[in-house]
Every structure is written in C-alpha cells, then in structure tokens.
C-alpha cells in the first residue's frame with residue numbers, strides 16, 4: 488500500500504509586479520494522509536487541483552510544510568520520489584517527447600533496461616499490454632487525441648510506478664475513449680490520484696477531495712464529495 492502524506496503543505500507564489508515582494512498563497516496549508524487505491528480531486532478552474540497534484544511528485548515544492556511518498560520527502564529525496572510517482576499531464580503532447588510512441592516508451596525504460604534489445608522487448612510488451620502495438624511507429628503528431636492520451640499513459644506506466652498522478656485525464660477524450668481509459672484505470676494495480684471535471688470519473692474513486700480557493704474543503708466519500716462540489720458551484 489502506498490502512503491502519500493502532506494503535513495501543513497503550503498504553496499505561495501510571488502505577486503507579479505509587486506515592488507515589496509508580496510506573495511500569494513495558492514494552496515494550503517493541507518494536511519492529508521492518502522492510502523486509498525483511487526483518490527479523486529475536484530474543484531473549479533484555478534482552485535488549486537493541479538498545484539496539489541504537482542506536489543505529489545515534486546514538480547512543485549511546498550513553500551512550507553512537507554510532502555512524502557512512502558516516507559520519501561519530495562524535496563530531499565526528489566529523484567527517488569519521481570522514480571515511484573508517474574505524472575500524466577492533461578495534454579499528452581507535453582509528455583511525448585520522441586517522434587514515435589515506441590521510442591518514447593523505450594526512453595522511459597532506459598533506466599530499467601540498459602541493453603537496447605532488452606529495452607525493445609520490454610517496450611513491445613508495454614505497447615501490447617495497452618493495445619497500442621499498431622500505433623507504435625506512427626508519428627505522435629498523427630495520433631488522434633485519444634490515442635495520444637493512451638500512448639502517454641503507456642509511457643509513464645512503462646516503469647511500473649507505485650503511484651500514478653493524472654491531471655484531468657479525460658478532458659480531450661470522447662466517450663468511447665473515456666470508457667476505455669476508465670477500464671484501463673480500473674485494471675491498474677497502482678494507486679491513482681486524479682484531478683477531474685468529469686464527475687462520473689470522480690465518483691468512481693474510493694475517496695474524494697474537493698478543493699476551493701486553495702483549501703481542501705471536503706474530504707470523504709465520492710458521492711458526498713461530488714454533491715459538495717455541485718452545491719459549491721450551483722449555490723445552496
């Protein structure tokens with residue numbers, strides 16, 4: 488079981504153009520211990536969801552407080568944390584850095600498999616597992632949005648991370664690919680923390696956090712979380 492812990496985690500940013508170096512708190516303080524297999528995070532645009540997610544693999548460092556994954560501090564032990572935590576961005580093209588999916592999967596396997604032939608065999612296995620073999624050698628720019636999203640997921644999951652963090656994974660997907668992604672997530676053994684505006688996806692988690700103006704304002708069962716969020720947006 489993977490344990491993610493946030494202890495008084497706060498993120499502040501400089502206020503643009505302020506002469507006296509003023510700062511603004513965009514998240515926190517957040518105190519959380521996450522051990523569930525599926526955690527969803529919902530909240531309005533700009534509420535702080537991505538910032539919360541980015542704390543989990545050290546993409547963002549807390550200005551104060553601490554974040555640990557299985558006891559590893561995301562700042563002091565950054566490299567170890569990033570080997571355990573995979574992060575998938577909303578826009579897969581920012582994830583896919585090589586010309587083809589196969590090369591991207593091989594790139595992510597370079598640490599696990601030193602020899603080129605082992606890497607190639609391992610990449611074949613990953614692509615097969617995700618049903619992407621037929622798209623492996625196509626330019627990533629020629630893939631559809633949905634295919635690209637699945638390819639980006641295959642790339643980050645190739646190294647078998649213990650925690651998968653997904654920032655709005657279904658935003659670019661049609662219904663068919665959304666359902667395909669949901670089936671894929673259901674079958675994953677990893678712990679998944681995802682931010683989403685898709686309330687069905689949010690409700691399928693084991694635990695839901697609602698973020699509003701940088702604070703976690705609800706933490707509990709998914710049905711209650713979705714209801715809380717809808718009430719927050721629609722008003723009482």
Ligand SMILES: Nc1ncnc2c1ncn2[C@@H]1O[C@H](COP(=O)(O)OP(=O)(O)OP(=O)(O)O)[C@@H](O)[C@H]1O
Nearest residue numbers: 500501513530531532533534535536537538539682
């Ligand atoms: N590096 C930064 N510098 C300044 N402001 C930032 C920075 N990162 C985030 N913010 C601000 O912090 C707030 C929260 O941003 P965040 O991206 O976490 O929101 P979000 O809930 O993921 O939004 P969305 O649903 O639109 O993706 C926003 O007002 C954003 O402009």
